[in-house]
Amino acid sequence: MAVAAPNLLIVDDDVDFAAATADLARAHGFTPHLAHSLEQSRRFAKLPSLDLMLLDLSLPDGNGLDLLDELDLPSHGQIAVVTGHPSVESAARAVSLPIIEYLIKPILPAQFDALLNQAKSRARTLAEPVSGRNGIVGECAAMRRVLDDIERIAPSPVSVLLTGESGTGKELVARALHRESGRSGPFIAVNCGAIAPELLASHLFGHERGSFTGAAGRHVGYFEQAHQGTLLLDEIAEMPAALQVYLLRVLETGTVTRVGGTDEVPVDVRIVAATNRDPLQAIADGSLREDLYYRLSDFSIELPPLRHRGNDVNLLARCFLNRLNERYATQKQFASGTDRILEQHPWPGNVRELRSAVQRAFLIGREQDEVCVIPGVRRLAAVQHDPTQVVFSVGMSYADVEREMLLKTLSHFGNDRTRTARALGVSVRTIHNQINRLRAAGESQL
């Protein structure tokens, strides 16, 4: 299927520059549109798509940045400021807007090429459905390595140790390993940290009738249930040490003995273990046996945190939005500037946090709304840790901002309300009123 040429809007009153740039853009497969004033630019507000805009700041009828407040730019349009009159003021304003570059004239052809390539790549990405390999969406180098590893080692029976922060997709990788392995048995996932230690042995290896109080009948454990399949042992470092010894024996012999039993039951299970801790550190602090680690890590796969995956955050966000649109039969789109917001957030909860943020934004928005992702549910915790700084995040309510400002300033001045009022530029009465309001709302720090 032919893909439409990406659109470039050049907003610059220098006719020769704009025309030459349009020639170059055309040569790179773009469809250029020229505007030499704010007035002319407004005509392009209804372009079906805008992949890149070069925006001059000094236009005959105003400041180019004003355009961004007026135009309903298509959601995925990238904007680069190209100015011959750089200033701290305009740069600061540009930072608060969805602008990817702030270039000072004369721009170099290489810079322009890079902008075109970036916009073209993004346009192509947006035109393609997000599918992913083995159900895993990711195009960064680290994820491509992970996907290659999965395809390479899945057919072999080796044990695999998955490491990576919480929310990076370890279970997804384990499932992909099972799917690609061709093994006929089921995939069973066990969270070793979620089962009471005294019950874990019974859950994993099964038990015989009467082996302990309440064992009314024989129970077949996860190992036997996963026969000829794959068993994911998540949070392996949370498994009690004594059980780790037994697990090692099972792995070495390929047989399990149910709790309270004597028969050795042969099992053919492919083991995938996972941990969000550094395994070597876990060995050092005694929570993971070294011999088990070596047995489990025939092959290790480390999953990168989302903050190190570059544009994957946008691909994943679009994938989640597409799924939500399908489920709810809607056609919502991300609001302009979402890419930038997503790329700037550190995503401490990784893909799980991103999925929640997209879902939250999707559900909050009305039918025809654009989806405005506001990441950072943890922002208040971060703010409260530093007594000398008040940090505002996009999406914080005025009430939260006011509360943070008041608490930090009061604390700074040793709860002196007069000095706090002076520093904040309000009356002492206002401070009193705010404190009373917060107390009434159950504020514990006052």
Add this chain to the structure above:
Amino acid sequence: MSTVVRDTRSGPKDAKRGARTNGAKGIDAGIPDLTQWVHQLRNELNTVTMANAAAAYGLDHHQPTEAVRENLRRVQLACLRCAALLQGFPPHR
């Protein structure tokens, strides 16, 4: 055979004055202050680099002569305006 370059919008006459009828930035001709002078010079150099790149691309990819010639004309006129600006240095109010 020599090529005659003609400009229907801005030309050497403007360039000699250091003024731009093409892409005027609201700056008075002839007597810019230093900020305006630098601004104008940046604009002209910008046109030179991009028009030059477009012309070079056209030559490399055997584009129609007219397209290449048009970009070379842009380079030439911008260079003339640069020269005029340089003659007016240092700028003054």
